[in-house]
Amino acid sequence: MTSFTIAVLAGDGIGPEVMHQARRVLDVVGKKHNFTLNCQEHAVGGYAIDTQGEALPAATLSACENADAILFGSIGGPKWDNLPLEERPERAALLTLRSHFDLFSNLRPAKIYPSLVHLSPLRADIAQNNVDILVIRELTSGIYFGQPKGRQGEGEQTNAFDTMRYSKAEIRRIAISAFEAATKRKNKVTSVDKANVLATSRLWREVVEEVAADYPSVSLEHIYIDNATMQLVANPGQFDVMLCSNLFGDIISDECAMITGSMGLLPSASLNQDGFGMFEPAGGSAPDIAGKGIANPVAQILSGAMMLRYSLGLETAADDIERAVLKTLSDGILTAELLSPQNKHSAKSTSEVGDYIISQL
Numbered sequence: 001m002t003s004f005t006i007a008v009l010a011g012d013g014i015g016p017e018v019m020h021q022a023r024r025v026l027d028v029v030g031k032k033h034n035f036t037l038n039c040q041e042h043a044v045g046g047y048a049i050d051t052q053g054e055a056l057p058a059a060t061l062s063a064c065e066n067a068d069a070i071l072f073g074s075i076g077g078p079k080w081d082n083l084p085l086e087e088r089p090e091r092a093a094l095l096t097l098r099s100h101f102d103l104f105s106n107l108r109p110a111k112i113y114p115s116l117v118h119l120s121p122l123r124a125d126i127a128q129n130n131v132d133i134l135v136i137r138e139l140t141s142g143i144y145f146g147q148p149k150g151r152q153g154e155g156e157q158t159n160a161f162d163t164m165r166y167s168k169a170e171i172r173r174i175a176i177s178a179f180e181a182a183t184k185r186k187n188k189v190t191s192v193d194k195a196n197v198l199a200t201s202r203l204w205r206e207v208v209e210e211v212a213a214d215y216p217s218v219s220l221e222h223i224y225i226d227n228a229t230m231q232l233v234a235n236p237g238q239f240d241v242m243l244c245s246n247l248f249g250d251i252i253s254d255e256c257a258m259i260t261g262s263m264g265l266l267p268s269a270s271l272n273q274d275g276f277g278m279f280e281p282a283g284g285s286a287p288d289i290a291g292k293g294i295a296n297p298v299a300q301i302l303s304g305a306m307m308l309r310y311s312l313g314l315e316t317a318a319d320d321i322e323r324a325v326l327k328t329l330s331d332g333i334l335t336a337e338l339l340s341p342q343n344k345h346s347a348k349s350t351s352e353v354g355d356y357i358i359s360q361l
């Protein structure tokens with residue numbers, strides 16, 4: 001039987017709740033498809049600060065280095081909001097992991113299935129118009145990583161600054177990810193930028209155009225970020241692959257999650273050049289619902305499916321999980337945030353959704 005080592009970093013807030021369901025699903029699918037995941041849990045984020053004094057303990061990083069893939073939950077929350085920026089879980093653990101493993105290519109797929117149109121907050125005629133988007137977000141550079149950043153001055157004279165910087169090489173490799181993905185989809189890349197005001201966006205356009213020349217079968221459009229957010233609500237069916245910088249992809253992917261129905265539905269894969277990856281829901285630790293047993297486990301479970309597909313080469317097992325999730329949602333087995341106020345009484349808990357997905361495998 002094939003065996004893989006998975007570093008499981010559940011993190012904070014809803015992270016452990018949804019991770020528990022993902023592990024149950026992966027266990028069942030492994031037995032069915034004849035593979036074993038040796039899942040080892042490691043401390044990360046606010047939980048690691050509280051128990052070990054730092055957001056990314058050396059033992060956690062070393063376990064990730066020795067694993068075949070990382071399955072990540074989410075980190076952060078109000079308890080750690082007042083820490084200095086560089087000590088916060090989001091920077092000290094999440095951004096550090098992305099950078100350490102050079103996970104530059106972040107894939108965030110958002111699809112409205114015909115049987116799930118009713119979950120979308122969009123008007124039905126818009127939601128049922130073939131919405132199937134793959135956001136490809138640059139994940140290890142741009143304004144989240146650029147130096148210098150900081151603040152200076154006192155009182156009313158205080159100012160703060162971040163640096164948005166992109167090299168040609170960084171833009172080229174994420175553009176190649178997007179064009180490669182488009183050739184396996186609908187052959188269209190929409191590159192999102194703000195080239196009317198930002199120097200980084202001007203360079204972004206130039207390099208994306210250069211890469212496009214190597215993919216004559218793929219059509220390329222450029223769109224400004226402000227228009228992109230509007231078009232996603234007005235006519236999301238026009239998009240195939242949306243190629244974004246780190247900041248714009250962060251924003252656009254939350255919007256993509258919501259047009260499909262909920263932040264709790266959107267998985268993601270963060271990959272390096274060698275195919276090594278970290279797999280995590282696109283959303284955060286959702287402190288507003290943590291500990292109540294009502295978080296949607298689907299994004300975490302689908303992130304597990306992406307791990308099987310992209311890092312472990314287990315396509316059929318990944319398909320199986322995705323089919324079971326789709327059937328579960330189509331059968332109306334839904335957590336509360338997907339239901340209208342008058343239907344909330346029929347909401348299922350995190351574990352009930354996990355149970356039903358398992359029953360469909």
Ligand SMILES: NC(=O)C1=CN([C@@H]2O[C@H](COP(=O)(O)OP(=O)(O)OC[C@H]3O[C@@H](n4cnc5c(N)ncnc54)[C@H](O)[C@@H]3O)[C@@H](O)[C@H]2O)C=CC1
Nearest residue numbers: 074075076077090263264283284285286288289295296337
């Ligand atoms: N990858 C990560 O670990 C990320 C961490 N964060 C951190 O998470 C904390 C909370 O951030 P927010 O801005 O509130 O964003 P969030 O994504 O945690 O929550 C936004 C909204 O989506 C809902 N939501 C998210 N996931 C859900 C799920 N699985 N089921 C049902 N509803 C769900 C939440 O209840 C909330 O109403 C912050 O500390 C933030 O920095 C934010 C984004 C990503």
Ligand SMILES: CC(C)CC(=O)C(=O)O
Nearest residue numbers: 090091094144250282283
């Ligand atoms: C710390 C943030 C950059 C995480 C986030 O919002 C994301 O990856 O979508």
Ligand SMILES: [Mg+2]
Nearest residue numbers: 250251254282
């Ligand atoms: Mg985000």
